[in-house]
Amino acid sequence: MKFKKRAVSLLTAFCLLAAAGVPAKAISDQDVKAPSAVVMEATTGKILYEKNPHEKRPGASITKVMTLLLVMEAIDSGKISLTDTVTASAHAASMGGSDIWLKEGETMTVDDLLKATVIMSANDAAVALAEHVAGSEDDFLRQMNEKAKALGMNDTTFKNCNGLDEDGHLTSAYDIALMSAQLIKHKKIFDYTLTWIDHVRGGKTQLVNTNKLIRTYKGITGLKTGTTGKAGSCISATAERDNVSLIAVVLGSPSTKDRFADAAQLLDYGFANWAMTAPETPALEPVPVTNGMQNSVEPEAPAGKSILVPKGKENDVVSQVTLAETLEAPVEKGQIIGKITYKLGDETLQETDIRAKAAVSQITFFSVFRILLKYMVCF
Numbered sequence: 537m538k539f540k541k542r543a544v545s546l547l548t549a550f551c552l553l554a555a556a557g558v559p560a561k562a563i564s565d566q567d568v569k570a571p572s573a574v575v576m577e578a579t580t581g582k583i584l585y586e587k588n589p590h591e592k593r594p595g596a597s598i599t600k601v602m603t604l605l606l607v608m609e610a611i612d613s614g615k616i617s618l619t620d621t622v623t624a625s626a627h628a629a630s631m632g633g634s635d636i637w638l639k640e641g642e643t644m645t646v647d648d649l650l651k652a653t654v655i656m657s658a659n660d661a662a663v664a665l666a667e668h669v670a671g672s673e674d675d676f677l678r679q680m681n682e683k684a685k686a687l688g689m690n691d692t693t694f695k696n697c698n699g700l701d702e703d704g705h706l707t708s709a710y711d712i713a714l715m716s717a718q719l720i721k722h723k724k725i726f727d728y729t730l731t732w733i734d735h736v737r738g739g740k741t742q743l744v745n746t747n748k749l750i751r752t753y754k755g756i757t758g759l760k761t762g763t764t765g766k767a768g769s770c771i772s773a774t775a776e777r778d779n780v781s782l783i784a785v786v787l788g789s790p791s792t793k794d795r796f797a798d799a800a801q802l803l804d805y806g807f808a809n810w811a812m813t814a815p816e817t818p819a820l821e822p823v824p825v826t827n828g829m830q831n832s833v834e835p836e837a838p839a840g841k842s843i844l845v846p847k848g849k850e851n852d853v854v855s856q857v858t859l860a861e862t863l864e865a866p867v868e869k870g871q872i873i874g875k876i877t878y879k880l881g882d883e884t885l886q887e888t889d890i891r892a893k894a895a896v897s898q899i900t901f902f903s904v905f906r907i908l909l910k911y912m913v914c915f
Contacts, residue, residue: 596762729758828865
């Protein structure tokens, strides 16, 4: 009988622990076979795991993430369109490695070239797109490196637009996560990254996606694989579950199988340990205004953005309001008069400005006179 009671007690304790949400086991560098890796939450940029994140390495065809980013920006700006017809140059047709065997003078739409670049990782298609956007690959490369600098990709130097091995063509897992986060803001890219099989040339050329995770991993959205002799097997894998958007970058894996396994376990780690929460905006009291035509002003603040927190801590985020005790007129509409700080323990997660909802003009002799005159006329 005592044994039964003990068994029931142990079972109860286990259930309580499960309900409390026991944190998943932390991932170690030994668990990740690749020499360099990063897990980033895409919307916040928070690094959840890193292994040699700034080690400069060849990125192989993950280079095409930047190529695709610039192409998508050109489409969004109206500079080019998906229906544009592109004529392959001799330079584009000369690319080796993974390609769709473009011939000099062959024409293909931007849409089909995007399919080939994303799905098949075609080097010739990537160059054709680069030339269509910038006129030449060299000019496009300047744009790539300028964009990398603007994004804070301090470990990166691009020497080509497709990722073929070339001296000095280097990046890092961290930098790849940065540019991947920018690319997935362009939701159109998912039309290509999530396509398993497609065709170009009127069905004559089949394209099979190089990212096998799109068939096996729950919530996968992309993004790009890459393999060369110098780079090894690489991937930037993106996935989303319950409003958590993750990027797992793996560089230098010894095999294709290992890169997919590493990416999957890194994504698993992120989803098991982190969650997004939307904090409520606290109530804000009017702020007194001295020497103003109104004696107070209403404060306003936008709703807080979603915040990334460890799983199980979603309800532990607190808000602290710092608001001016009084204001001196004149007060401008939109003037910053305080801030809301969202914290988890001692860590500041987010700060939001509090602004004046309306303007309050300063009281003057003439303004008082006008009020009195209006009152007398009405009387």
